[in-house]
Amino acid sequence: MSTAAPAWTLRPATAADLEPLAELRAAAMRPDLERLGRYDGQRVRQRLRDAYRPEHTSVIDAPGLVGCLALAPDERPGTLLLEHFYLRPELHGRGLGTAVLRAALERADAAGLAVRLNVLNGSPARRLYERHGFALESEDPVDVFLHRPARPLSGKAAS
Secondary structure, three states: OOOOOOOOEEEEEEEEHHHHHHHHHHHHHHHHHOOOOOOOOHHHHHHHHHHOHHHHHHEEOOOOOEEEEEEEOOOOOOOOEEEEEEEEEHHHHHHHHHHHHHHHHHHHHHOOOOOEEEOOOOOOOOHHHHHOOOOEEOOOEEEEEEEEEEOOOOOOOOO
């Protein structure tokens, strides 16, 4: 069986994507939240509904809605907040998250912006972020807060 990442595109999210994304969030977060003894299906969906900003959210299509990523201006100047980055659980470990994250970080680098995020304590996603240059900022019993400084783009040598 191939473990290669499926072909994917990003499209702007719309208001109509809210409920499918709330369901996706519940499925994606369930294992980690259950491990922490904090899974509440209604609450996990409502938190996305309350924070959903389609203007900062992209839907991952591979084909069909398989995930989302929100990258919004942070309260800290020169920084973006990476939030609501979810993939269908059956796509975990196939390189899709890596490819989407890499593309998002390239956009941040092109704009000269740092990126920060939080991930559930003990989540395997933390390793993905650390492989892409995120470092520990702080943590509590539930969340780990990570930060990646702005990185200048490597220019190609002039010929």
